[in-house]
Amino acid sequence: MERTPTPASEARAEPVVEVRDLATVFGRGDAAFTVHDQLQLTVRRGEILSLVGGSGTGKTVLLRHILGLTVPTRGSVTVLGRPATELGGDGASGRVGMLFQHGALFSAFSVLDNVAFALRELGTLPPQVVTDAALVKLRMVGLKPEHATRMPSDLSGGMIKRVALARALIMDPPLLLLDEPTAGLDPNSSDEFCDLLRELHAALGLTVIMVTHDLDTLYDLSTRVAVLADRRVIVQGTPDEVARFEHPFIEHFFLGERGRRARARPGAPAPAAPKEA
Numbered sequence: 389m390e391r392t393p394t395p396a397s398e399a400r401a402e403p404v405v406e407v408r409d410l411a412t413v414f415g416r417g418d419a420a421f422t423v424h425d426q427l428q429l430t431v432r433r434g435e436i437l438s439l440v441g442g443s444g445t446g447k448t449v450l451l452r453h454i455l456g457l458t459v460p461t462r463g464s465v466t467v468l469g470r471p472a473t474e475l476g477g478d479g480a481s482g483r484v485g486m487l488f489q490h491g492a493l494f495s496a497f498s499v500l501d502n503v504a505f506a507l508r509e510l511g512t513l514p515p516q517v518v519t520d521a522a523l524v525k526l527r528m529v530g531l532k533p534e535h536a537t538r539m540p541s542d543l544s545g546g547m548i549k550r551v552a553l554a555r556a557l558i559m560d561p562p563l564l565l566l567d568e569p570t571a572g573l574d575p576n577s578s579d580e581f582c583d584l585l586r587e588l589h590a591a592l593g594l595t596v597i598m599v600t601h602d603l604d605t606l607y608d609l610s611t612r613v614a615v616l617a618d619r620r621v622i623v624q625g626t627p628d629e630v631a632r633f634e635h636p637f638i639e640h641f642f643l644g645e646r647g648r649r650a651r652a653r654p655g656a657p658a659p660a661a662p663k664e665a
């Protein structure tokens with residue numbers, strides 16, 4: 389049974405991402421390997437949607453489809469009313485910002501040059517305007533002007549994430565994709581990064597899709613959770629609603645020891661009702 393609760397506020401907001409009847413098949417013939425099949429997903433303006441699923445269930449491949457970097461075998465992916473494949477190339481960073489798991493900063497570029505990269509590549513603005521815009525984004529993510537000349541190798545893990553976030557936001561995209569935003573951070577840095585993401589989501593009116601294995605991050609940020617399993621989205625809803633759904637992955641993910649710890653955190657939703665035997 390598929391359950392898709394839709395709060396009234398979400399029902400009013402327009403879709404930012406629509407995935408319809410998506411199939412992704414790698415390889416051919418005997419070697420064909422189906423990652424997605426009949427996958428449906430709608431993400432509405434203002435949501436912070438967490439995409440969770442076991443290893444290899446196709447979360448990163450789905451993000452790549454939404455970014456327009458790859459073409460699905462069947463079905464459609466629409467972003468802001470246009471096919472995602474039209475985002476490919478120069479237009480992408482103006483509509484979708486992407487924070488890669490390990491930051492993916494250019495190691496030979498300074499912090500400022502990393503943040504300014506996409507705007508500079510456009511070639512439409514004077515250099516000083518590009519620099520000023522990058523400095524604004526650095527301040528927005530809690531970094532100081534003196535950080536601008538540093539090289540990525542001189543940064544802490546938390547600072548790398550902030551620089552990568554500033555870079556993802558340089559073109560003011562309405563949609564932000566986050567791949568494991570808090571992976572590799574210690575608990576304090578992780579909490580601080582979640583606070584920053586929450587503030588920016590509210591201040592900039594962002595729509596966010598985030599892949600995460602971290603339950604603290606999921607409970608901290610998500611307005612909705614979609615679970616990928618069996619090649620499709622098997623359930624979506626609030627963290628609490630999803631945690632009640634009967635599926636081996638969900639039981640392991642939400643109801644194990646890590647899940648109990650995450651739900652016990654201050655501010656986390658009340659625990660889900662015990663499952664019937």
Ligand SMILES: Nc1ncnc2c1ncn2[C@@H]1O[C@H](COP(=O)(O)OP(=O)(O)OP(=O)(O)O)[C@@H](O)[C@H]1O
Nearest residue numbers: 414415421423441442443444445446447448449450
């Ligand atoms: N270009 C490709 N060619 C062939 N197979 C691929 C390709 N890209 C991804 N895959 C396969 O598709 C499956 C889904 O990969 P994906 O990286 O999306 O998983 P994931 O859900 O993000 O996993 P994890 O949580 O471990 O990062 C994997 O089995 C992967 O090996």
